[in-house]
Amino acid sequence: MLPGVRMFSAVAVLCLSAFVVMIDSTVVQVMVPALTVSFGAGLDDVLWVFNGFVIAYAALLITAGRLGGVHGPRRLLVAGLVVFALASLAGGLATALPQLVAARVAQGVGGAMIVPQTLTLIAAVFPAERRGTALGLVSATMALAAVLGPVGGGLIVTTWGWRWVFLINVPLCLAAVVLALRRLPPGATASGGELDWGGVVLIGTGLAVASYALLTPERLLWLVPAAVLVAVFALRQRGHRAPLMPPQVFRDRAFLVAGWVGAAQFGVLAGLMLLVSVRVQGELGGDAIDTGLALLPMAVAAGFASPVAGWLSDRIGGGPIMAAGMLALGAGAIGFALSTWGPAVAALAVAGLGVGLVMAPASTEAIRRLAPDLVPAASGVLNTARQAASLLGVAVIGGIAQQGPGALTTAATALTAVAVLSGLTALFLLSRHVSDDALTNRP
Structure with missing residues (x-):
């Protein structure tokens, strides 16, 4: 473990790394009109700028998590940042759409190398009683990036042009590389071995x-x-x-329950963000930037709640906190669908509070009892499950939202049902898990 100042520097590096990946995963929707004009391409072709990133990212998370265990998470993090920087440079300089799509695929590869290492490094650098706080800070950064992507991206595209959405990543990634080499332990959890x-x-x-x-x-x-x-x-x-996925990971009940709750939260959140986009850009006649502004209270609430939830999970356990968070997320989803504009934005803030209460405890509880050599593989599995849940949430809610009058309420009701079910699961199973630990450790 590192001393206090080094631990603060370490979490700052991880926040910056996660921020760069997350903001680029959400920014493309505001670039679509500019890309269609710049390349003279149709919408179906331009959408591969988004799809290429997502497919590469989702496909490699498990492998990258395991590679972090074999070669060391700092090495994978730094390599991922370098790949992401080079891919961003290539994207910013692209003169044809296939070049930009290839650059986005490479960004997905770099992102998959980066994200699983954040959880692995937190487990290696921070003592167990402080991991929740560190994860809370990283989660708050990711929540803010998810909303700032469309808003900030829209401003950059309008002011400087779409190329700068990619070029601005280069100095950020290089700064993260320098800080990672100086502030993160070089050999943490590296186990060697084959793949x-x-x-x-x-x-x-x-x-x-x-x-x-x-x-x-x-x-x-x-x-x-x-x-x-x-x-x-x-x-x-x-x-x-x-x-790649050691079976011991799946024998831990806390990992399974926290993994399910974390994935459910990502699925509900992705579905809710789609509903917000449909309502703002349909019923209210706004655009992608207006959607980002509508989501801003959600991001602020999540950014506020996430460090607090992480701190609390270090002290009282994550089960009750996750349960409260999922119930708040469900209430925010149905409240958004049933409210007029002002109360709807307030409902999104409630949903953001729920997101913040779930993100850090879900990761903390998932790895709490795992051996250190299992954390890299577990991190890859957790991130893959969350990415898959996000895609599934968008696909299902998108299908429901196209069913005509009342579809918005139906979709929000479905999201609320999933949130309530997963919240109750967290409360019941993880509460039992804590009780079992107390009995096991009782003198």
Whole structure:
């Protein structure tokens, strides 16, 4: 573990790294009109600037998490930042749409290398009683980035042009590289060993196909071969001497419950953000920047609540906090759908409070009892589940939202039901888990 000042510097590096990835994953929607004009391309072609990033990112999270365990999370983080910087430079200088799509795929690769290492490094750098606070700060950064992407991106596109959305990443990534090399421990949790490359191909292909199917609803049947690939991967893992997903991870009840709650939160949040976009840009006649401004109270509330929730989870456990957060998220979703404009924005703030209460405790509880050498693989699994849930939330809610009058309320009701169910799960199962630990450790 590092001394206090170094730990503060370490979490600052991780916040900056997560911010760069998260803000670039949400900024593309405001660039679409500018890209169609700049390249003379249709909407379907331009959307691959978004899809290419998402598919590469989702496909590689599990592999990157395991690579962090084999070679060390700092090394993977720094390599990911370098890849992300070079890809951003290539995107900013692209003269044809295929070049930009390729750059976005490379950004997805870099992002997948970066994000799983944040949880691994927090587990390595921070003592158990302070991990929740550190994760709370990183989660607050990610929540703010998710909303600042459309708002800040819109301002940059309007003022300087779309290329600067990518070029501005270069100095940020380089600053993060320098700080990571100076402030993060070089060999934390590096275990060495081999990598199951057959498993890498199976899970990477399966997740890529699944992501493509969820991004393009007319190809949802592609989920069948994706499921087959994932099933073959799971069977391979059971007998492999160096599995990408060690079975010990899935024997821990807290990991399973916290992983489910965290994934549910990402799915509900993604669906809710889509509903906000549909209502603001449809019923209210706004644009993507107006959508970002409507979501700003949600981001502020999440940014405020996340460090507090992380601090509390270090002291009283994350189960009750996650339960309260999911209930607040569900209440905010249904409140947004049923309210006029002013109360609807207030409902989004309630939803943001819920997001902030869930994000850090979900990660903290998931790894609380795992051995250090299992955390890199667990981090890849958690982030993959959350990304898949986000895509699924958008696909399902998008389908419901197109069903005509009353569809908005129906979609919000579905989101609320998922939030309430996962909240109750967190309260019941994790409360029992804490009680079991107390009995086990009682003298």
